[in-house]
Amino acid sequence: MVSKVALLLAVLACSQYLAQGVYVVSKAEWGGRGPKWTVALGNYLNYAIIHHTAGAYCETRAQCNSVLQSVQSYHMDSLGWPDIGYNFLIGGDGNVYEGRGWNNMGAHAAEWNPYSIGISFLGNYNWDTLEPNMISAAKQLLQDAVNRGQLSSGYVLYGHRQVSATECPGTHIWNEIRGWSHWSA
Numbered sequence: 001m002v003s004k005v006a007l008l009l010a011v012l013a014c015s016q017y018l019a020q021g022v023y024v025v026s027k028a029e030w031g032g033r034g035p036k037w038t039v040a041l042g043n044y045l046n047y048a049i050i051h052h053t054a055g056a057y058c059e060t061r062a063q064c065n066s067v068l069q070s071v072q073s074y075h076m077d078s079l080g081w082p083d084i085g086y087n088f089l090i091g092g093d094g095n096v097y098e099g100r101g102w103n104n105m106g107a108h109a110a111e112w113n114p115y116s117i118g119i120s121f122l123g124n125y126n127w128d129t130l131e132p133n134m135i136s137a138a139k140q141l142l143q144d145a146v147n148r149g150q151l152s153s154g155y156v157l158y159g160h161r162q163v164s165a166t167e168c169p170g171t172h173i174w175n176e177i178r179g180w181s182h183w184s185a
């Protein structure tokens, strides 16, 4: 009984809700591995870069946990990166999933990594489609990033294809984010 209470407290301590109730699933909660190493990421960054994983879509916590573990294994074991590449990911269930998290530099946009946070939607958005709760989750996460000083209030939002030769973040996300207030051509 004591151990169950301790476990519950531990889960509560590392979980959180964003302002409008979007749940941020900690890496421990989705079964992620700790980083091999980290590099500090500064505050008041001027860029947020949106991606898709170009892989599996997921609709439930359990599915997303499994997909995230696969993405992390690919990044760490096949690509040799110290952790999953993105700072945060968003599932088809509308939850935000912690990747490298706040103040850790990601591996998602080459020379832009030190100047940006990377947020990736799980799925391939050349055919998968965004649900309203996924869009809301991303916008709340970005606002939280401003509130906590990770992003500057005047940050610029880019799709990955704007800074690298890639089709990322896929057609449907690309069409969506061009309507967001911080997006810039």
Ligand SMILES: [Zn+2]
Residues within 6 Å of the ligand: 050, 051, 052, 108, 160, 166, 168, 169
């Ligand atoms: Zn990308």
